[in-house]
Amino acid sequence: MQNQGKTYISVLEDTIAAISTPLGEGGIGVVRISGKDSVKIAEKIFKGEKPVNQLPSHRVNYGEIVDSETGEVIDEVLLTLFLAPKSYTAEDLVEISCHGGQLVLTRVLEQAVRCGARLAEPGEFTLRAFINGRIDLSQAEAVAEVIRAKTDLGLKLALKHLKGDLSETVNSYRDKLIDILARLEVEIDFSEEDVEPLDKDKVAKEIESIEKDLEGLLATYNEGKILREGLNVVIVGKPNVGKSSLLNALLQEDRAIVTPIPGTTRDVISEFANFKGIPVRLVDTAGYRISKDTIELEGIKRTKIEMSEADLLLLVVDTSSEIDQEDLDLKTQVGRTRYLLVLNKIDIGTPDLIRKNERRLEEPATMAKVSALKGDGLDKLKGMIVSSSRQLRKDRTEGVILSSFRHKDALSRAKRSLGLAKKSLKKKMSPEFVALDVKAGLDAIGEVVGKTVTDDILNKIFSEFCIGK
Ligand SMILES: Nc1nc2c(ncn2[C@@H]2O[C@H](COP(=O)(O)OP(=O)(O)OP(=O)(O)O)[C@@H](O)[C@H]2O)c(=O)[nH]1
Ligand SMILES: [Mg+2]
Numbered sequence: 400m401q402n403q404g405k406t407y408i409s410v411l412e413d414t415i416a417a418i419s420t421p422l423g424e425g426g427i428g429v430v431r432i433s434g435k436d437s438v439k440i441a442e443k444i445f446k447g448e449k450p451v452n453q454l455p456s457h458r459v460n461y462g463e464i465v466d467s468e469t470g471e472v473i474d475e476v477l478l479t480l481f482l483a484p485k486s487y488t489a490e491d492l493v494e495i496s497c498h499g500g501q502l503v504l505t506r507v508l509e510q511a512v513r514c515g516a517r518l519a520e521p522g523e524f525t526l527r528a529f530i531n532g533r534i535d536l537s538q539a540e541a542v543a544e545v546i547r548a549k550t551d552l553g554l555k556l557a558l559k560h561l562k563g564d565l566s567e568t569v570n571s572y573r574d575k576l577i578d579i580l581a582r583l584e585v586e587i588d589f590s591e592e593d594v595e596p597l598d599k600d601k602v603a604k605e606i607e608s609i610e611k612d613l614e615g616l617l618a619t620y621n622e623g624k625i626l627r628e629g630l631n632v633v634i635v636g637k638p639n640v641g642k643s644s645l646l647n648a649l650l651q652e653d654r655a656i657v658t659p660i661p662g663t664t665r666d667v668i669s670e671f672a673n674f675k676g677i678p679v680r681l682v683d684t685a686g687y688r689i690s691k692d693t694i695e696l697e698g699i700k701r702t703k704i705e706m707s708e709a710d711l712l713l714l715v716v717d718t719s720s721e722i723d724q725e726d727l728d729l730k731t732q733v734g735r736t737r738y739l740l741v742l743n744k745i746d747i748g749t750p751d752l753i754r755k756n757e758r759r760l761e762e763p764a765t766m767a768k769v770s771a772l773k774g775d776g777l778d779k780l781k782g783m784i785v786s787s788s789r790q791l792r793k794d795r796t797e798g799v800i801l802s803s804f805r806h807k808d809a810l811s812r813a814k815r816s817l818g819l820a821k822k823s824l825k826k827k828m829s830p831e832f833v834a835l836d837v838k839a840g841l842d843a844i845g846e847v848v849g850k851t852v853t854d855d856i857l858n859k860i861f862s863e864f865c866i867g868k
Contacts, residue, residue, distance in 0.1 A: 411490075411530060414440060415523055416516035418504045419867035425499030430507045431867060432516055433492040433524055438480065440514040441493045443467045444507075445478055451493075456482040464495065464507050467514055474503045488524050489531035522864025526857070529849060536849025536860070537565050540803060543864055544627070549671065550678040553626045556800055565806070568616065568799045569847045572609050572813075576841045579605055583834040590830075603824040606817050606837070613814040616801055623802030625710065629671060629678035630788045633705045635733065636715035637725055638662050638686025641743040644771035645715060646670070646683040649781070655683045662686060665698040667705055674781050677788050682709075687729055711787055712738040713780075718768070719748040722756045730760070739765050739783055746770040805860075809846040816840035 414434025420427070432440055442451040447462025454460050457479070464473045477496040486492035497503050512518060520526075522543070529539045541560035548554035559565075579602055586597040634642045638661035646655050646668065655668050662685075669682040682705050685698030706712060712733050716726045730740070740760055745753060745768045753768065760766060767783055769776035801807055820836035845851035 411527065414516045415519035415527075416440075416508055416511040417519035417524070417867035418508055419494075419524075420499065420504075422501065424501070427496050428499035428501075428504040429867075430495045430497060430504060430511065431492065431519075431524065432495075432511050433486070433488045433490050433519075433527060434516070435491060436515050437491045437493045438482075440511055440516055441478065441480070441495075443514045444510045445476075445495075447478065451478070451480065454478075454480050456480050457485070464497070464510065467510055473506050473510065474498055476507075484531070484533070487533075488527040489533040490527060519866060520861070521866050522861035522868060525864060525868055526861045534561075535563070535566050536852060536857075537569070537803075537806065537847050538563055539849075540805075540860060541565075542868065544802070546865070546868065548627075549629065550626070550673055551676045553678060556623060556626050556802060559799070560802070564799050565801070566848050569810075569844055572612065573841060573844050573848075573850070575605065575609055576837055576844065580834060580837050580841060583830045583837065586830045587834060597830065599824050599827070602833075603821050606821045606824070610814055610817045610821065613810055613817070616799065617807060617810055617814065619798070619800040620802070620807045623800040625788060626678070626800070627802045629680040630784070631680050631682070631708060631710045632713060632784060633682040633684060633709035633711075634713045634715060635684055635687055635702060635706060635729065636741075637717070637729070638688055640686070640715045640717040641771045642686065642715050643668075643683050645713070645741065645743060645769070646681055648769075648771045648774060648777055649681060661688075662692070662695055665694050667698075667701045675785050677785050679784065679788075688725065706733065706736065709736055711784065712736050713741050713784075714738050715741045715743050716756065716760075717744050718742040718753050718756045719744040721752065722759050727759070737787060739767060739780070739787065741780065742766060742768045743771050745775060746773045805856075806847050809843050813840045813843035816843060 411434075414432060414436040416430065416432045419429045419431045438452055444464050444467050445451050445462050446465050447454070447460050460478045460480075462476060462478060464476050465471060466473060474497045479494045479496075481487070481492040481494070483489060483491045495507060497507055525539050525542050528534050529536060538561055541557050544557035545554065545561055548557050582597060582602065585594060634645055636642050639659070643655035643657045643664050647653050647657065650670055650672055654670050656663055664683060664685050667682060667684055669680055672679045672681055684702035684705055685695065687699060687702055714730060714733055716722055740762060742748075742753065742756060748756075757763065757766065767776055767780040769780055801810070816836045816839040820833050820840065823832045823836060842851045846856070
C-alpha cells in the first residue's frame with residue numbers, strides 16, 4: 400500500500416498549524432493545530448482556568464492566547480481540545496477560535512509556529528485523516544467537493560460521498576474480486592493436487608456481474624458532472640434574434656450588451672444560474688452568420704466551440720419575422736446535440752406569423768414561445784431546461800453517483816481488465832493469465848478508495864485543497 404510509503408508517513412512526525420477560516424475580516428477566525436505536540440504547544444500559549452493538559456476533550460474553554468516569551472495578551476479566545484483518535488485528523492487536535500481579524504489570527508499562528516508547529520500544506524489536515532485511516536481517499540476528495548458545492552443537489556451528492564456511499568459500493572466490488580482472485584490462486588498453486596477444480600463458468604459469470612455493476616456506476620458519471628459543474632446551456636441563433644436579451648432575462652440581470660444592431664455580441668459570455676436546484680452555466684454567443692468581418696468570424700469560431708461542448712442548446716429564432724433558410728440551416732447543424740427551440744419576440748409577432756413559424760419548425764415538443772423583452776414564457780422555458788437536464792441525469796437522489804473524473808478513469812480501467820479476464824476464461828486460458836487481469840482490475844478499483852495509489856496522485860489531490868482543511 401503505497402499511501403503508507405515513506406513520503407507521507409514521515410510527515411506525520413510534525414505538528415502542523417494553519418488558519419482554517421478564509422482570509423479577511425470576520426466575526427471569528429479559527430487557528431487549528433494537529434499532531435502529537437499540539438497539546439504541548441497550546442499549553443505554552445493558552446492561559447485559561449486550567450493548563451491545557453488538564454482540560455477535558457471536546458469541550459469549549461475560555462481563555463487568552465499570550466506571547467510565549469513576553470506574556471503579552473494577543474487575543475481573548477475559545478479553545479477546544481480534540482484528543483486522538485476522535486478528531487478530524489485522528490491525531491491530537493486543538494482549535495482556537497479567535498476574533499476574526501487577519502492580524503490577530505496571524506499572530507496566534509506565529510505563536511504556534513514559534514512553539515514548535517510547522518505551517519500546514521494545503522489539504523494537510525484532510526491528508527492526515529486519510530493516512531491515519533479515519534477516512535478513505537474518495538471521502539477525502541468529498542471534503543473538497545462539499546466545500547466547492549454550488550447547489551443543494553451538488554452538496555447532497557458530495558455529502559453522500561463523504562459519508563462513504565461510494566466507498567461502500569467500491570469496496571463491495573473489491574471484496575468480490577479478492578474472493579475470485581483467491582480461488583484462482585488456489586487453482587494455480589494446487590492444480591496438481593487433490594482440490595476441487597475451479598468452476599470456470601461460475602467465475603466468468605461472477606466477473607461479468609461485477610463488470611455490469613461497474614458499467615452502471617460509470618453511466619452515472621454524466622449526472623454527477625452536471626450536479627457538480629452545472630448543465631452547460633448554450634444560446635445560439637442568427638444575429639439580432641435576442642440571444643443576449645434572453646441571457647439577461649434568464650439571469651435577471653443586465654449581463655450582456657443588447658442593441659438593435661446585428662452582430663452586437665462578439666465574444667462568448669457565460670454566467671452561472673440556479674434553476675430549481677440545478678446549477679446551470681448559461682452561455683451567450685455571437686450571432687451565427689456568414690461574415691467577412693474578422694472579429695465577427697473569430698466570435699463565430701468561438702460559438703462553434705461552445706456549441707460542441709454544450710449539454711443543451713437553446714436555438715433562438717425571431718418570430719416577429721418569417722423563419723428563413725438560415726434559421727433552418729442552423730437547426731440542421733445543431734442536429735445531434737440536444738436542443739430546445741426558442742421562438743422569441745412573441746410580443747411583436749402576429750399570431751398568424753407565430754403559427755406559421757411553429758409549423759415550419761415542426762417540433763412542438765421542444766418549442767418554447769417567449770418574449771425576452773417582456774418576460775413572457777420564461778418560467779416555462781426554465782422548466783423545460785430543468786426537465787431536459789433530468790433526462791440527462793435521471794434525477795436520482797438514491798444510489799451512488801460518480802462525479803470525479805479520477806474515479807471514472809480508474810473504474811473504466813477496472814472494467815476493461817475484467818473484460819479481458821472474462822475473455823481469457825472463455826478461451827480456457829490458464830488461470831495465471833486470468834489472475835493477472837483480475838489483479839489489474841482490483842488495483843484500479845483500489846485507486847478510488849486509496850488502497851493502491853501513488854504519492855503523485857496524493858500530491859495532486861491534496862494540493863487542490865485550501866490551506867487549513
Ligand atoms: N420586441 C422585442 N424585442 C426584443 C426581444 N428580445 C430582444 N429584442 C430586441 O432585439 C434586438 C436585439 O437583441 P439582442 O439581445 O442584442 O440580440 P442578439 O441575438 O444577442 O444579437 P447579436 O448579439 O447581435 O447576435 C434589441 O433591440 C432587443 O431589444 C423581445 O422579446 N421582444
Ligand atoms: Mg448578443
